[in-house]
Structures are given as C-alpha cells and as structure tokens.
Amino acid sequence: MSATSTAPVSEDQTGEPGRLLTRVPGRARPQNKALREFEKSVAELRERYKPMFWPLLIPEAKDMFRWRVQLECGCTHEVYTHGEDKYPDDRSYLDPVTESRLPAGEYWCPTDHGPTAKPYRDILEWVDRKVVDFPPDPEEPDYDWMDAEDWAKIRKLDPHTSAFWKVKLSCGHHDQVCSDVDWKPEDGPKLVSEERIAEIRREFEEIWTAEGRTGWPHESPERDHIRKMIELRWPRPEPGRDCYACTRARRITGYQRIGWLVPKTKPAPASSANLDRKKVEARLAAAEAEVRKLRTTR
Ligand SMILES: [Zn+2]
Numbered sequence: 001m002s003a004t005s006t007a008p009v010s011e012d013q014t015g016e017p018g019r020l021l022t023r024v025p026g027r028a029r030p031q032n033k034a035l036r037e038f039e040k041s042v043a044e045l046r047e048r049y050k051p052m053f054w055p056l057l058i059p060e061a062k063d064m065f066r067w068r069v070q071l072e073c074g075c076t077h078e079v080y081t082h083g084e085d086k087y088p089d090d091r092s093y094l095d096p097v098t099e100s101r102l103p104a105g106e107y108w109c110p111t112d113h114g115p116t117a118k119p120y121r122d123i124l125e126w127v128d129r130k131v132v133d134f135p136p137d138p139e140e141p142d143y144d145w146m147d148a149e150d151w152a153k154i155r156k157l158d159p160h161t162s163a164f165w166k167v168k169l170s171c172g173h174h175d176q177v178c179s180d181v182d183w184k185p186e187d188g189p190k191l192v193s194e195e196r197i198a199e200i201r202r203e204f205e206e207i208w209t210a211e212g213r214t215g216w217p218h219e220s221p222e223r224d225h226i227r228k229m230i231e232l233r234w235p236r237p238e239p240g241r242d243c244y245a246c247t248r249a250r251r252i253t254g255y256q257r258i259g260w261l262v263p264k265t266k267p268a269p270a271s272s273a274n275l276d277r278k279k280v281e282a283r284l285a286a287a288e289a290e291v292r293k294l295r296t297t298r
C-alpha cells in the first residue's frame with residue numbers, strides 16, 4: 001500500500017464524517033520515522049511520473065494528517081488524509097494488485113491472515129481492455145502439472161492475441177478477465193453446444209469421483225462454481241470471477257488522530273504578544289519621561 005495514495009472517494013460516502021472516531025489500541029510510530037517513510041514513497045512517485053504531473057499526483061508532507069486506523073480483522077495501521085478535517089473513511093485506498101481503488105471505507109490489510117478461499121463475484125461492468133500479442137506457444141507445456149498430450153490439444157502454433165479486460169465485480173472490487181479479441185460485452189458470453197456441455201459434465205464427474213483425485217478442485221467453492229458454469233453451458237468469458245481483493249480488503253472499524261506529519265510551528269500566544277506590547281509601551285513611556293526631564297532641566 002502506497003502511503004501517498006490519497007485520492008478522494010468518488011463513490012458512496014460511508015455516512016456521517018468522523019462517525020468512526022474512537023480509541024485505537026497500540027501506539028503511533030515516531031514522527032521522524034513516519035516522515036522518512038513518506039518522503040521515500042514520494043521519491044518513488046517522482047521517479048514514476050514526469051515533473052509536470054507532480055503537483056497533481058504527489059501529495060506534500062506538510063498537508064498530510066496522520067491517523068491510526070483499526071480494521072475489522074483487528075489489525076491497526078497508519079494512514080494519511082489531506083488535513084485534520086478529512087477522516088480516513090473519506091478517502092479511497094489502493095488495491096495494490098490491480099492498482100484500482102477499493103470501495104470507500106475499505107483498506108488493503110498487509111497482514112497475512114492465512115489462506116482463504118476467494119469468493120466468486122458477478123461481473124457488473126466491463127471497464128476497459130488491453131490487447132496483448134503472444135508468440136506461438138512453446139513445444140513443452142507451459143504448466144508443470146500438464147502432460148504433453150493435454151498440452152498438444154490446447155497449444156497455439158501461431159502468434160495469437162488476447163484481450164485483457166478490467167472488470168468491476170459485484171463486491172465493488174476490480175479484477176482482470178481474458179477474452180478473445182473479437183469479443184464485445186454486448187455480444188454476451190459464448191456458450192458451448194448441448195453435446196459439448198454433456199461431455200464436459202461427464203469429464204468433471206469422472207475427475208471428481210476418481211479415486212485419488214478427491215482433493216481436486218481443492219476448494220469446494222471452486223467445484224460449486226464449475227457446476228454453476230456447467231448449468232450455464234460453459235459461458236466464455238465467464239459472467240463472474242473469484243475475487244482476490246475480497247480476501248485482503250477489510251472494512252475500517254475505527255480511527256484515532258495522531259497529528260500532522262510535519263508538526264505545525266505554533267504562532268506566538270496572544271498573551272505573550274500583549275506582554276511584548278506592554279514592554280514596548282513601558283520603554284516608550286520611560287524614553288518620553290527621559291526627554292521631558294532633559295527639557296525641564298535645561
Ligand atoms: Zn488484518
């Protein structure tokens with residue numbers, strides 16, 4: 001997670017600002033350490049973007065306000081907002097895998113919470129696509145687990161091209177889906193024939209019931225998903241996909257202020273200004289008295 005990604009939320013706000021203010025357990029890092037890390041990510045961003053984009057894309061340390069946030073998994077992390085009036089759930093955070101924004105109020109937890117099954121989510125939106133050219137496939141299988149016979153069936157002998165779509169899922173996360181180059185979302189998915197789907201069904205049932213292969217697919221959600229795809233006559237591209245971000249993004253459940261990333265220099269308090277003025281006035285009065293005394297004694 002880049003410490004410097006502070007894009008404002010463009011979608012649903014999570015409700016009343018500051019509604020999650022609370023005491024977050026643990027302690028903040030030392031200010032100089034936080035500042036050093038921030039400056040390091042700023043330097044990385046400067047490498048990445050041309051100077052003309054810096055004012056737009058790179059935040060300045062002096063504008064950043066530090067917060068400790070707590071997530072639903074129990075982890076606590078430090079985040080920044082643009083000033084003390086902006087709360088950590090007023091902004092959206094980065095999904096570092098797809099480099100898309102997470103829905104408001106979610107944060108990518110960097111802690112490894114162990115393996116979790118990725119839930120399947122429907123695709124709500126085909127956002128945009130990138131076309132990639134590939135050379136002919138190599139003679140040897142591209143995958144260690146695949147035997148030469150299966151590889152021969154799917155191996156592409158000529159250079160080929162695929163489209164990689166950025167999709168938005170029903171959970172609000174983004175992911176990537178591959179399709180044929182000539183496919184468009186308005187075409188809907190391509191289906192296989194009734195005969196072919198009967199064959200696919202038979203093949204999977206054989207694999208699932210075969211002795212020694214009961215462990216595959218490893219996760220039952222995967223098997224449920226394949227059954228669902230068989231019911232739908234094996235649509236390509238699939239109308240959904242398994243969402244990795246759902247296993248990492250966590251809801252922010254509370255936050256606490258730390259302070260400015262660069263401590264503000266305090267203006268002199270009013271009382272001391274008064275004191276200074278009184279001192280000056282006293283000195284002036286003394287000087288005037290001196291002048292008067294000089295005149296009268298002349
Ligand atoms: Zn966590």
Ligand SMILES: [Zn+2]
Nearest residue numbers: 171173243246
């Ligand atoms: Zn998701």
